[in-house]
Amino acid sequence: MILLPARDRSARRRHPWVLSGAVARVLDAERECAGEWARVVSAEGETLGYGHYSPASQIRVRILAFGKEAPDDGLLIERLQESVARRAGDPLIGETDALRLVNSEGDGLPGLIVDRYGDVVVMKLGSAGMSARRALLTRALREATSAASGFERADTAAARREGVAVHQGSLWGAEPEPRVSIRERTRRYTVDLVHGQKTGFYLDQRDSRDLVARLAAGRRVLDLFAYTGGFAVAAAHGGAAALTLVESSAEALALARENVAAAPGVPEAAFFEADAFRFVRQDTGRYDLIVIDPPPLARRAGDVQRAARAHKDVLLFALRRAAPGAFVLTFSCSHSIDAKLLRQVAFAASLDAAVPVQVVRELGAPADHPVSLDHPEGVYLKGLLLRV
Ligand code: SAH
Numbered sequence: 001m002i003l004l005p006a007r008d009r010s011a012r013r014r015h016p017w018v019l020s021g022a023v024a025r026v027l028d029a030e031r032e033c034a035g036e037w038a039r040v041v042s043a044e045g046e047t048l049g050y051g052h053y054s055p056a057s058q059i060r061v062r063i064l065a066f067g068k069e070a071p072d073d074g075l076l077i078e079r080l081q082e083s084v085a086r087r088a089g090d091p092l093i094g095e096t097d098a099l100r101l102v103n104s105e106g107d108g109l110p111g112l113i114v115d116r117y118g119d120v121v122v123m124k125l126g127s128a129g130m131s132a133r134r135a136l137l138t139r140a141l142r143e144a145t146s147a148a149s150g151f152e153r154a155d156t157a158a159a160r161r162e163g164v165a166v167h168q169g170s171l172w173g174a175e176p177e178p179r180v181s182i183r184e185r186t187r188r189y190t191v192d193l194v195h196g197q198k199t200g201f202y203l204d205q206r207d208s209r210d211l212v213a214r215l216a217a218g219r220r221v222l223d224l225f226a227y228t229g230g231f232a233v234a235a236a237h238g239g240a241a242a243l244t245l246v247e248s249s250a251e252a253l254a255l256a257r258e259n260v261a262a263a264p265g266v267p268e269a270a271f272f273e274a275d276a277f278r279f280v281r282q283d284t285g286r287y288d289l290i291v292i293d294p295p296p297l298a299r300r301a302g303d304v305q306r307a308a309r310a311h312k313d314v315l316l317f318a319l320r321r322a323a324p325g326a327f328v329l330t331f332s333c334s335h336s337i338d339a340k341l342l343r344q345v346a347f348a349a350s351l352d353a354a355v356p357v358q359v360v361r362e363l364g365a366p367a368d369h370p371v372s373l374d375h376p377e378g379v380y381l382k383g384l385l386l387r388v
Contacts, residue, residue, distance in 0.1 A: 001027055001038045001053070001061055008042040011049060011063060014374040016110050018051065018061035034163065035132030037070070052111065052129020056163030062110035062127055073133060076109065077140045083107040083114075084144040092367035093206075098182035098191070100203050100368040101145065105375040111158075114141060115199040117191055118183075119148040120176040122199040126158040131167070138171045149173030153199050185210065187233050189259050195251065202230055204365040204381050205293065208329060211363070211385065212291065213238035215327050219288035222246070222321065224276040224314065229256030231291045231329075236263035243269040244285060246276045277310065280317035290318050290328045296380075298334040307334055308345050315349035322355065322388045329363065331383040339382045346384055361385040 003011070007022035018040055032038045038053035038061050050071055051063035064079075065071040083102045093099055102114035104126065111127025121141055125131045134152070142150055150171030159166045170176070178194035184206060191200040212221075212231050216238030223232040226245035235243060243266050247253045253273050260269055272279060276294070292314055298307035315330050322328055332342050339362065350357045363383030365371075371378035 001025075001032060002041050003043055003048075005043040008046075008048060011040055011042075011066070014066055016051070016063045016105050016372075016375055017059045017377075018063065020058050020060045023060050035128040035130075037072075039070070052127055052132075054128040054162050057128070057161050059127075062105075062129060064108065064110065073136055076112075076133065076137070079108045080112075080114075080137070080140050081144050083109065087368055090367060094185070094210075096182075096184040096206065098184055098189075098201060098203060099206075101141075103369050103371075104378070106370040106372050106378050108372070112137065113155075113199070115203060116145065116147065117180050117193060117200060120180055120193060121145050121147040121150045121171075122153050122193055123150065123171065124153045124155050124199060125164075125167075126155050126162070128162045128164050131159075131162065131164040134167070142172050147173070149176045151176050151193060153193070185213070185237075187213075187237055188262055189228065189230070189233060190255060190262075191228070192251075192255060196255075197227065197252070202227060202293075204333075204369050205230055205331075206368075207366040208291075208331075208363050208383060209234040211361075212289070212329070216240040216289055219327075220244075220286065220323075222283075222285065222287040222290045222318070224280065224291060224318065225293045225295065226256055227252045227293075229259040231293070232256065232269075233259050233263045235289065236260060236266045239264075240266050240289070242267060244272070244287070245270070246272045246274050246279045248273065248275055277314055280314055280321065283317075283321055285321055286323050287321055288323050288326045290322055290326065292318055292328070292330045294331070294333075296334045297332070298336045301336045304334075304336045304341070307332075307337060308341060311337070311342070311345045312349045312352075315346060316353045319349060319353040319355040319357065319388065324388060326388040327360075328357070328386040328388065329383055330386065331363065331381065333381045335377060335380050337382070338379075342382050342384060346386060350386075355388055357386040357388055359384055360387050 049066040051061040111130035113124040154168035193200040213234040216235035220242040221235040226247040
């Protein structure tokens with residue numbers, strides 16, 4: 001894989017992606033086929049590193065090793081073992097049996113996501129390179145985790161992008177039940193590994209769930225975009241006075257009801273299968289703790305302005321429902337909305353709602369979702385804890 005002149009900067013800065021626009025030509029068409037190791041070479045002929053080749057993808061190579069020495073698949077196994085080992089007993093992650101074991105580029109394994117839910121390990125393959133190594137990764141994971149069963153969750157969008165076949169199903173052990181029970185701190189959740197969003201649960205919001213549990217005592221809580229009730233359950237554990245959940249997916253909301261029912265009793269709990277953007281406009285309730293955790297609203301860079309407006313609107317109306325002293329947690333999981341823009345959105349909402357707010361804390365993904373400094377694109381979840 002020979003790069004165009006002056007297109008070696010990114011690889012020299014150890015960025016793991018070689019984009020299609022940077023490629024001059026393929027070195028050796030026989031060996032550089034989908035998923036295989038490709039050597040990345042500057043226009044001047046210097047070997048910069050080695051990575052997995054994705055001929056169909058905009059991300060043409062995902063570099064796993066920089067420098068002149070050619071790695072082999074043993075490198076993946078080593079990194080996978082390290083990723084799993086690093087998390088064992090990590091005080092930053094804390095007491096939970098549900099966590100991310102491998103976070104793609106953040107763990108030096110671009111294209112590989114592995115989440116653990118109790119005795120089940122869920123693997124998601126997002127690149128031609130990782131898809132080509134399904135059997136190897138399965139063996140390594142089984143050994144590194146000693147989990148009773150392994151399951152592959154299909155990443156349909158990635159399969160299309162990478163030009164590989166969609167694959168979902170059991171990897172080892174008994175076919176796992178679609179629904180498993182997990183324990184995070186003292187909280188219990190039922191997770192649907194087969195039909196649920198992501199790999200079943202928003203593991204990336206654990207730190208913010210802890211925060212909500214700490215803040216919730218005596219508060220009336222509004223959980224917008226509630227999914228299966230991650231935040232609402234945390235609020236129940238924290239002694240919330242009332243819960244209101246709003247979620248557009250009937251399946252997710254049904255599971256949220258079960259999860260809330262299994263949590264410490266809250267005097268009042270209301271569940272709305274509704275569009276949260278519309279709900280906040282029409283609602284007349286008063287709340288002391290509001291969580292706003294929408295799906296990615298900007299899928300492409302071109303959507304940023306529209307997405308920022310949507311974030312602003314929902315926050316604006318939420319602030320009008322907030323009692324004095326209320327806490328509001330607002331999140332964006334769109335790559336193209338960065339922390340700075342989220343603050344600007346919060347500022348605009350606060351100004352238009354005529355509700356002054358303090359920024360109390362910046363929020364984000366927990367320690368089992370590390371981001372490599374070489375790969376800033378790995379940051380996606382941003383949030384603010386605001387106080388009215
Ligand atoms: N807070 C959740 C995760 C939210 S993900 C947790 O911590 O578990 C975003 C959720 O918003 C998804 O469950 C999705 O089904 C829901 N959603 C998407 N569009 C919506 C809309 N317009 N109104 C309400 N919910 C919506």
